[in-house]
Amino acid sequence: MTSDRVLQVSVSRGVATLTLDSPSNRNALSRAMRAQLRSALADALDDEDVRVIVLDHTGRVFCSGMDLSEATGGAAEDQGVHEFPEILETVWRSPKPVLGVVRGPARAGGVGLLAACDVVVAGGSATFAFSEVRLGIVPAVISAVVLPRMLPHVAHRLLLTGEVFDAAAAAAGGLVDVCVPDDAVDAAVAAQVTALAAGAPAALAETKRLLRAGGLRGSFDELLELSARFFASEEGQEGIAAFREKRPARWVPAAD
Template identity: 60%
Template sequence: MADELVHIAVDRGVATITLDSPHNRNALSRQLRAELRGHLSAAIDDDDVRVIVLDHTGPVFCAGMDLKEAGGAAAGDQGVNEFPEILDQIRTGPKPVVAKLAGPARAGGVGIVAAADIAIAASTATFAFTEVRIGVVPAVISVTVLPRLLPRAAHELFLTGETFDATRAATIGLINSAVPAGELDAEVKRYTDMLVLGGPVALAATKALLRSEPGDFATMLKLSAEFFASEEGQEGITAFAQKRRPNWVPGD
């Protein structure tokens, strides 16, 4: 039986899913994709999980699709048809997802970064949309990437395939921040510590709100009133008045 290429660990409401295939730069092989899908589903279905962190071993976050598996494939038969589902699990799942990059991301790996709600990279990390340089199109990842990027930057980087650094990635909206490598763990923890304070139902609804077109005031007023009156909303209001943590916050 092949060794597992993706691991999951849960600690105080945070599920850390780790890509562990450094021999091929954490490329999205058939096995890695299947395991990533499974662990994402497990974290989404686990009521004890409030936040998901996508981490990696080795020097590269994710090199994109495993081209050794894609060679000679006909259209519609590349074995990657489930990749949109992975991106959708990250993008539309009810729990906040934080991408943690200690190293480079390429192609499909950048699509994963863009799908995450928050992305933090070491300042030494680099990025590139390398698809055009091998004669293919960054089609699937465009669904998650284009809403993040400044339009001029998207045209430049999609068309040229040029490598760019983490500082520029933050400037154009691909990631939230670039930090020194030694500060990466602390910066990710700073975000997860904040995210676990949010009500799980409210977080899911807020993720959906962020993906939707701007609503009218009447619709938004109705949504707001529903949450103020909800069990979670009332618990949050009561906890605030009593100067205690709400009951959804994981214990130490």
């Protein structure tokens, strides 16, 4: 494995497992991660022997969202958002079932990646947060996949507050399908893969097309423009700087 390899790919018995493997930056959606994820998804979809795609991760964190070290400056191409809508749409519209596995924290774009999956299995240690508003950013792009999946009133509160919620709350809100203790995650994933692979490939593809017939929420072009605008805004740059400097952003009220 080369030093710039941040995604492990394995194919076995009809299952393509794509494992986010960049624990040093909490499996952030860096340029390298996005490029390798796009390529691996395309390969899995082209491989006739692959029946199910699994998104997993190494390290404690599933995915911390966009790599904020690459998200400074005003130009949209420098903010690291252009490929992400394509990744979400590829997962969302994949004719092959996609199963997400989360064993620890997922934040922002990482939650969006899970929301695009057909089935999400979470361990008890998993936590989630739509942290964008606390960084002066709008969760525009991920809203396309989050809003169709989650209960509206739950998504409303969590997207506005940015608060952390656990796997049980994620399951109650519709984000997670199977919530099990940490030591039961692998068995739960295996059971779901077996169930998914029991379906006929063409029937599965057509059933998924029917399930997705309502389409994504909103135009990705419009959502991408909104997301890029806030990344480049004064608030967005201040929020990113505060995050990197481990200090409260200017808009956070001072403690009494």
